[in-house]
Amino acid sequence: MAAADSPSAALRRRDLCSRGIRLAGKMRADVVDLLDAYVEQQGLDASASVAAVEGVPLAAVERWDEQTGTQRLLENLAAYRAFRALLAQMLEEQREQLGEADAGLGRALAAVLLQVSAFTYHLEELLRLESRGIPGEEEDGPPAPPRLSLFEQKLRGLGVLRELAQWAVRSVRDLRQLAKPSPAPGAAPGLAESP
Amino acid sequence: DSHIQYERVGADVTMKCGSMDWDAAVTWTANGTDIDESHLNGSYLILKNVDLSQSGQYSCYEGSSWHLKYQTYLRVGTPPKEPVLMCRSNNYPKGFYCSWHLPTPTYIPNSFNISVIHGTKDMVCEKDAVPKNRCHIRLLQLFSTVKYKVTLTVTNALGKNFTTLTFDEFAIVKPDPPESVVAKPVPNNPRRLEVSWQNPSSWPDPESFPLKFFLRYRPLILDQWQHVELSDGTSHTITDAYAGKEYIIQVAAKDTDIGTWSDWSVAVHATPWTEEPKHLTTEAQITETTSASTSSFMAPPTTKICDKGAVVGS
Amino acid sequence: LGDPQNLKCVTHNLHKMLCTWNVSSRGRRGQAEFCYTANDLTPQVCFKTKEGRVEIPVPESSITVTIKSSGTAFATKAFVIHQKDISFVPVAPHILSLTPEFPTSTLHLKWSDSGSVFPYGLDALWQIQILRKNAMEVVTQVTYYSKLTQEDVILSWNWTSDVPLECTSHYVKIRCYINATQFVGPKDWSDWSPAEVIPGKDTEPGESGVFPLDRVVAVGSDLTFCCIHEEDQRINMTYGSKSYAMMQLSSRSHAIRVLNASVSSSSGTNVVCRLEDGLEGSVVFVGYAPDVPQNLSCETSNFLTVKCTWKPGRPSGLYADRKTKYSLFERTSGKNVSCEVNEMSKDRVCDFPVLPDQKTYDFVLGVSNPIGQAQSSLLVDITQRVRPKTPEMLTVIGNNSTSIQLRWHINGSFTWIRLLCQIEISGGHSERKLHNVSMPGGKSSTYTAQLNALHPYTKYQFRVRCSAADHFWRWSDWSRGVEQTTSEAP
Secondary structure (H helix, E strand, O other): OOOOOOOOHHHHHHHHHHHHHHHHHHHHHHHHHHHHHHHHHHHOOOOOOOOOOOOOOOOOEOHHHHHOHHHHHHHHHHHHHHHHHHHHHHHHHHHHHHHHHHHHHHHHHHHHHHHHHHHHHHHHHHHOOOOOOOOOOOOOOOOOOOOOOHHHHHHHHHHHHHHHHHHHHHHHHHHHHHOOOOOOOOOOOOOOHOO | OEEEEEEEHHHHHEEOOOOOOOOEEEEEEEEOOOOOOOHHEEEEEEOOOOHHHHHHHEEEEEEEOEEEEEEEEEEEEOOOOEEEEEEEEEOOOEEEEEEEEEEOOOOOEEEEEEEEEEEEEOOOOOOOOOOOOEEEEEEOOOOOOOOOEEEEEEOOOOOOEEEEEEEEEHHEOOOOOOOOEEEEEEEEEEEEEEEEEEEEOOOOOOOOOOOOEEEHHHHOOOOOEEEEEEOOOOOEEEOOOOOOOOOEEEEEEEEOOOOOOOOOOEEEEOOOOOOOOOOOOOOOOHHHHHHHHHHHHOOOOOOOOEEOOOEEEO | OOOEEEEEEEEEEOEEEEEEOOOOOOOOOOOOEEEOOOOOOOOOOOEEEEEEEEEEEOOOEEEEEEEOOOOOOEEEEEEEEEEHEEEEEEOOOOOEEEEEHHHOOOEHHHHHHHHHOOOEEEEEEEEEEEEEOOOOOOOOOEEEEEEEEOOOOOEEEEEEEOOOOOOEEEEEEEEEEEEOOOOOOOOOOOOOOOOOOOHHHHHHOOOOOEOOOOOEEEEEOOOOEEOOOOOOOOOEEEOOOOOOEEEEEEEEEEEEEOOOOOOOOOOOOOEEEEEEEEEEEEEEEEEOOOOOOOEEEEEEEEOOEEEEEOOOOOOOOOOOHHEEEHHHHOOOOOOEOOOOOOOOHHEEEEEEOOOOOOEEEEEEEEEEEOOOOEEEEEEEEEHHEEEEOOEEEEEEEEEOOOOOOEEEEEEEEEEEEEEEEEEEEEEOEEEEEEEEEEOOOOOOOOOEEEOOOOOOOEEEEEEEEEEEOOOOOOOOOEEEEEEEOOOOOO
């Protein structure tokens, strides 16, 4: 069980959580805008169902309300690290496939990548605050994606952005849970009570 | 043998008198009334281009012995049109419900079957006792990008139809309107109105899934609404009300992060505080002032009182 | 034993012929003695056979044949076979190879004309059939002509399919007809060769997808895309945002036909197949071949680099990997330079290094993209295409009451030419004056000029620009201005 919160740590955590909520909220808004621009730019159908894309962390979770604070942070951290690599690769593909044709999309993609990186760092901050070790990143980064056709690349990009938009919502909810004062016994544990 | 026979509006119907021969002498009745010979072809009853009014009990009796040889209950109706289906989550994240109706009546019994698929998983849609045409699904997974596919099939004796909805979890989240909306004048502030409300009782966990609100208000004398969006809290003070004008106020709610706005709450009315007029003799004035000071806390007479002492929207 | 009858002879190669006969219905076929002779002078040749067929040389004109069927009772029958009774049916051709080229949907067919089989040069006709749907539907049949040369020559023929080869299996059969004019007997087409097949993706278990994948095609093309799917699966196909009626190619392949395709967006046009359990798709880039570069012009500003510019003409509509690539080739030196060009910017620029001791350049600007290519040429003497860089560091180095000495610097080596510089003089109560001065070009050096007949104690502004003196091409930009007041009169 984590050491009881000192007032300053609790304040610091609540501050980090509320800033994280704002960062995640802004990121979500930008991802939704980017998603709209991406769908239009790539000529995709916004309502298309996209099968789960290999290597893209799924935001979907069961019994979400029973997760511990540490579980929430660790799952978030792993996801955003993966998104950081996925977005960097999308940016590379976008330059390869579109070059100068749509610099706007490239800039929007780069902006979201920046926010994902910032949010990743923010999660690491929260874990450090809980004197939790920060899990190391996979040395050589995620495995190189399989060689995809252009349409598969487009769908993959759609899948990445959709999952990221859902993750941003989940992160906001997670951080709200973490920002709650120490819960009454038996209730879903916030951060302070993570094992 | 008596049974139910379903036929489409406009159909031509031929009824045989049980096992009687074509040339046998028979009598046909509709709901007990003899049917004119012109409708007969031998012992067969011919009904052309039937309409709803021709639904009823048809009986055939052997000519001489009046022995009942055949009886059927004719029900004239239509095959079902594509049903109208709507799914919504007003108790997120617990689950969502789907409700349906037929765009036009069929005049004959229909049966409804609903299937809910999430990715590859079949989900159970538990029928609500009331209303009949509704069922609800428990959300097992949150934050999923896999779409839900709901297919409603309606069948009756004359045909079958279906409709399919495909949606994302986050797209159908729509809270019920805020409840207990109260609007009160603010003493000594002729341009203020204090509005408060509560989260809809159907919203299970406002702390983890906070709602934000949209307030709209206008003086009855104007058509143009004024709006203000409130990201937290369940009260607001209107500070720019026209002095002395009765206002109509409504509130809507939305999950802070996903989904769409609720319908508007029940409208409440209120009029900002107004100074009592000073024109009587000193003694009267004193009495007047005393009573004025108490009345100012009552809703001004011009206000429609739904509830004693304040105006409440439930 | 029955009498020999229905003697027929067929030749496949004009050398030998195969004669067959049968015995009358009553009899059984036993051993027979087959004898033939061309004429009274040549000895009869006989041999025994049970087959009811023998191979013997094709006669010049006719031969006499006697068939004696042995057994309990002898039956002998004589026949006279004239060349006109012998039919000539070549052997079915043999396909050597059938190679698919998927990117271009082209089939490459090779076969041997078996010319060595025939005694002399002959005209040959080849009918080639392309089939689909389990070789049941003839897509096209062409006739190909060749001349046999008593040697086995490998013939080849290419065919580009309107349906991508991945979409369904393609079968090829071939037969031939030899127009042996000296042979008087009836002539006929050979049998069809066995069909060679290029299997489509719809024969591969578990395969699904839209084909062709990620093509680049010209605007106005008629395109065919197919969706490979599982059997009995309901599908629909869209091109861009439009649905198309589908043609069935097989139980696992449906296709759409898009006519007169219009230019696609920068990310290409999506061809999507909606299956019951998901999406498959491909992207096609529809664009233009590059226009012939217009107004190709080259100049040098420093005799270090030649800068060529041109107008690209109609945008190709293709970007990134598929964008138009530019290269500048100089014929005299054989040097080639590829140019880095931003497709979005209006003007196109390419730099070519000035080569030692070479003034004349025979440029070929080559432009190409996956759809086509074009080029423009320009022969230019760079000494006649000088536009110096902007003069820099214009300073006053000498000054008295009526004259001023100016100095400036120009980057670049102009030793091959004389420079003409123009000094603009403003101020001095008079209108702006231009003073021209020419001097030998230097190697990245400094130049000076003396201005006389100035008014004493008067403030003047000067700026300078330069160009080639002998073959004027274009002025440089004006230098920054410098201000100076002449000293007072002594």
